[in-house]
Amino acid sequence: MDDRWMLSRRQLLKTLAAAGALAAADLGWWEEPLMRPRRAWGAAPVRFQFSVPEPKRTALVESLAQRFNQSQTDFEVKVEFVPQAQARQKLIAGIAANNPPDCCQVWDNWVGEFEGMGAVEDLTTRVRDWKYYKDVTPIAWQTVTLKGKVLSFPWVVTNDGVYWRTDRAVEYGIKPPKDDWTWDEFSAAARAFTKPEKNQYGFGMRGQGTWAVLYATEFMYANGAQVLKDGKVAINSKEAAEGLEWYLDLFRKHKVCPPSVPTDGWRGIVEGFGRGITNMYIHNSGSSEEQKDFVGAKSFATVPLPLGPAKKRTSFYFSETLTGFRNAKNREGAWRFMSWCMDDEPKFMYCKTLGLLPSRKSLADRPEFAKDPAYQGFIKSFPFSIVSPYLAYAGWGGKIDSEGVPLFQQALVGKLTAREFLEKFAEVLTKNMA
Amino acid sequence: MARSDASVAVALPRPLLSRRARTLLTGYLYLVPVAACLGGTIVFPILKAMHMSLYNHVLFKPQEYGFVGLGNYRRLLRDETFWLTLWNSFVWVFGSVSLQFVGGFAAALLLHQSFRGRPFVRTVTLLPWIVPGVVVALVWEWLYQPNYGVINDVLLRLGWLRERVAWLSDPGLAMPAVIATNVWRGVPFFAVMLLAGLQAIPDELYEAARVDGARVIQRFRHITLPLLRPIIIVATATRIIWTFNYADLIFVMTSGGPANATQITSTYTLVTAYTNLDFGYAATLSVVLLVIMLVFTILYLRVTRGIESVT
Numbered sequence: 001m002d003d004r005w006m007l008s009r010r011q012l013l014k015t016l017a018a019a020g021a022l023a024a025a026d027l028g029w030w031e032e033p034l035m036r037p038r039r040a041w042g043a044a045p046v047r048f049q050f051s052v053p054e055p056k057r058t059a060l061v062e063s064l065a066q067r068f069n070q071s072q073t074d075f076e077v078k079v080e081f082v083p084q085a086q087a088r089q090k091l092i093a094g095i096a097a098n099n100p101p102d103c104c105q106v107w108d109n110w111v112g113e114f115e116g117m118g119a120v121e122d123l124t125t126r127v128r129d130w131k132y133y134k135d136v137t138p139i140a141w142q143t144v145t146l147k148g149k150v151l152s153f154p155w156v157v158t159n160d161g162v163y164w165r166t167d168r169a170v171e172y173g174i175k176p177p178k179d180d181w182t183w184d185e186f187s188a189a190a191r192a193f194t195k196p197e198k199n200q201y202g203f204g205m206r207g208q209g210t211w212a213v214l215y216a217t218e219f220m221y222a223n224g225a226q227v228l229k230d231g232k233v234a235i236n237s238k239e240a241a242e243g244l245e246w247y248l249d250l251f252r253k254h255k256v257c258p259p260s261v262p263t264d265g266w267r268g269i270v271e272g273f274g275r276g277i278t279n280m281y282i283h284n285s286g287s288s289e290e291q292k293d294f295v296g297a298k299s300f301a302t303v304p305l306p307l308g309p310a311k312k313r314t315s316f317y318f319s320e321t322l323t324g325f326r327n328a329k330n331r332e333g334a335w336r337f338m339s340w341c342m343d344d345e346p347k348f349m350y351c352k353t354l355g356l357l358p359s360r361k362s363l364a365d366r367p368e369f370a371k372d373p374a375y376q377g378f379i380k381s382f383p384f385s386i387v388s389p390y391l392a393y394a395g396w397g398g399k400i401d402s403e404g405v406p407l408f409q410q411a412l413v414g415k416l417t418a419r420e421f422l423e424k425f426a427e428v429l430t431k432n433m434a
Numbered sequence: 435m436a437r438s439d440a441s442v443a444v445a446l447p448r449p450l451l452s453r454r455a456r457t458l459l460t461g462y463l464y465l466v467p468v469a470a471c472l473g474g475t476i477v478f479p480i481l482k483a484m485h486m487s488l489y490n491h492v493l494f495k496p497q498e499y500g501f502v503g504l505g506n507y508r509r510l511l512r513d514e515t516f517w518l519t520l521w522n523s524f525v526w527v528f529g530s531v532s533l534q535f536v537g538g539f540a541a542a543l544l545l546h547q548s549f550r551g552r553p554f555v556r557t558v559t560l561l562p563w564i565v566p567g568v569v570v571a572l573v574w575e576w577l578y579q580p581n582y583g584v585i586n587d588v589l590l591r592l593g594w595l596r597e598r599v600a601w602l603s604d605p606g607l608a609m610p611a612v613i614a615t616n617v618w619r620g621v622p623f624f625a626v627m628l629l630a631g632l633q634a635i636p637d638e639l640y641e642a643a644r645v646d647g648a649r650v651i652q653r654f655r656h657i658t659l660p661l662l663r664p665i666i667i668v669a670t671a672t673r674i675i676w677t678f679n680y681a682d683l684i685f686v687m688t689s690g691g692p693a694n695a696t697q698i699t700s701t702y703t704l705v706t707a708y709t710n711l712d713f714g715y716a717a718t719l720s721v722v723l724l725v726i727m728l729v730f731t732i733l734y735l736r737v738t739r740g741i742e743s744v745t
Contacts, residue, residue: 113494258580263688398711
């Protein structure tokens with residue numbers, strides 16, 4: 001073998017050190033790039049499952065884990081990145097096989113399902129003595145409380161608002177919406193924004209994934225509907241059917257949405273806006289940082305959802321949780337890591353980097369969140385936001401996705417009327433009230 | 435006294451097994467590793483699936499786990515989505531395979547002619563078959579993308595479309611669109627198989643027919659088709675079985691949507707197992723798929739046995 005092409009041990013170490021320095025330098029969003037190796041040796045491992053492995057989040061979470069590992073000597077967090085589509089099934093399989101991770105990051109609508117399996121660590125007693133307990137907003141605690149038990153840390157909270165293309169509005173002479181705008185104004189703006197010859201549409205409606213049903217439900221609420229009334233499923237009410245009919249007609253009748261709606265999931269609506277195909281879409285603050293890169297911070301704003309004919313409106317609260325497991329091998333390590341993630345610096349960096357709103361008041365009041373125009377639509381929605389009604393029953397979490405969404409798609413493409421969809425959907429919800 | 439060297443012959447103890455039995459046993463012992471592998475990877479999972487299909491086994495409802503007998507099969511008979519997926523499966527299989535066959539046959543006939551650049555065309559024809567299925571699905575998903583996909587863009591520029599078409603979002607177009615992708619991917623399979631068959635037909639037969647005054651269509655009908663029959667049957671039957679089980683293309687392109695328009699039984703089984711985590715019902719669907727596949731396989735074996743005896 002030609003020796004010229006063989007790396008010496010020293011060369012190899014230099015190469016590795018250079019690669020590490022480059023990787024650390026890449027984390028420009030963090031004021032102080034992590035360069036030092038961790039100090040702890042023989043620390044007990046903590047398995048942490050993270051379920052949105054996008055490049056930005058991956059770098060962020062890896063860095064958080066390294067910082068935690070460096071901050072103490074007892075535990076070493078090892079992050080397991082799992083694609084979001086497989087995260088739920090992997091966790092449930094882990095629980096069923098009695099081998100769950102020590103803790104994980106999941107949306108609150110799955111936690112009830114895990115609790116139904118008797119798998120979630122009850123944090124109630126410990127969080128009440130935790131130093132930031134009172135700093136976390138009560139509604140954030142509500143998203144992770146089931147039958148009086150606090151099951152997770154609400155890492156971040158989200159509610160929904162409307163993303164609005166400000167530069168295009170100026171170009172087309174469309175008046176910017178006021179905070180108390182109505183369905184009629186929403187519909188008029190969507191029509192004015194729609195220019196099919198330019199491949200531009202007014203509203204990027206979501207047709208795939210759980211939130212396709214949730215966004216539609218928010219419109220039903222604006223028409224006076226409710227998911228549950230007196231302990232019974234009431235989503236098949238007249239108000240719900242009328243509200244849904246109006247919402248679906250934006251796509252079916254008025255054609256103010258792109259033709260891809262029935263298969264547009266989260267990525268579809270975010271990219272549709274980012275690529276200039278759509279001029280409005282509904283989402284939480286989680287895509288605001290992405291849109292700053294796509295369309296530019298000055299080219300969009302966020303506004304609250306419009307008021308419906310019933311002079312009502314609702315935005316659903318959700319939280320991205322940190323959840324520990326009862327049969328975890330390192331419950332203490334999991335608690336220490338989860339509570340550390342809720343500390344000032346890690347929590348601020350996580351939320352600011354991803355454009356998510358912190359669940360702690362003292363952080364949410366910082367100007368980086370309170371003054372940023374990209375968050376205004378969400379902050380102004382706080383007064384009328386409620387915890388998602390679909391969190392009421394653990395059995396609903398998976399069913400909305402597996403049965404509700406295909407039914408909703410049938411309504412979208414005209415195979416079912418709004419009323420027929422709601423009757424079938426109410427049946428699914430009633431069957432799974434457990 | 436002189437010692438005698440003579441010894442008395444002692445009868446050997448009678449072996450436990452006869453020579454014939456030992457020979458047979460040795461033969462079977464050689465088969466044990468293969469049998470263990472097949473048993474562990476094929477027979478045991480099939481039996482396990484049959485066993486699971488008799489239980490209510492929803493992974494996130496461990497407290498409801500229990501024997502339900504034929505309950506899952508009764509549920510399947512009432513399940514409208516299952517019947518829809520079964521119909522979709524037949525449309526998917528026969529739509530894909532028939533068009534693949536026609537395209538593959540045309541390609542094979544073309545590639546059988548001698549022309550300049552034939553090796554290049556042969557290589558290009560094979561490309562879709564070489565690309566992994568998931569990559570094919572992702573590429574075609576982008577080509578079909580209604581807002582910024584190439585297909586819409588080209589058709590609009592040519593003036594063949596007035597407005598953008600949602601190929602994969604329209605329930606009426608989604609199945610033809612995924613079938614078209616599968617046809618693109620499967621044509622090379624038929625092309626290669628049939629080309630091999632064409633090359634095995636002796637030229638003398640065509641020359642003799644030509645001397646007798648047979649025209650192109652007559653030569654095709656009376657020489658090419660009958661002699662290609664064994665290959666056509668084997669290739670088609672194999673392809674039908676593969677396509678019936680082929681879930682990844684649809685799973686990546688549409689996830690069975692919109693509104694179950696492209697949901698075939700194999701993707702429905704996947705969704706039931708890995709999204710709904712309903713392993714009992716997914717096992718039931720698998721058993722039914724197995725029975726359907728067995729019917730195809732028996733037909734295939736019967737037909738090919740006939741071919742073997744002819745050849």
